[in-house]
Amino acid sequence: MFQVTRTPAARLLGAAALSAAALASVCAAPSAAVAGAGPAAPEGDHLTVTVRDAGAGMDGTYELYCHPVGGDHPDTEGACAVVDRDTRWGQEVFAPAPEGAVCTMQYGGPATARVTGTWAGRPVDATYDRRDGCEISRWDRMVPLLPEVGGPARS
Secondary structure, three states: OOOOOOOHHHHHHHHHHHHHHHHHHHHHOOOHHHHOOOOOOOOOEEEEEEEEOOOOOOOEEEEEEEOOOEEOOOOHHHHHHHHHHHOOOOOOOOOOOOOOOOOOOOOOOOOEEEEEEEEOOEEEEEEEEOOOHHHHHHHHHOOOOOOOOOOOOOO
């Protein structure tokens, strides 16, 4: 007869396989929140957008929910899509213009905006204005989350 002798590495692999199987069975079981046993946490991302001095009908405070889409923002689907487009792992979607950037000396008007809330599980507190070329570009990259102001109409 043969006697099977397990090496330490074989025992470790066997224990890892058993742990993975146990974890898979736990993950497959519905949680209490999903089963309706308690209040569920709010789903998706939520942003509050406050716009000032942008012009006729564009000023105000808007709520935006994404994943699923909702809120009173004038273009909920477009606003969610523009932020989704710029969301990348390890990069800040709402980051300010880089320190020391060379920006054109142009003025895009008095419009300002503040975006607060939660996006991709991270807190958001970003401000926008149109004081120079870098800030105008940063604002325009977020249209339609932020209203389109100044310049030629986009097609």
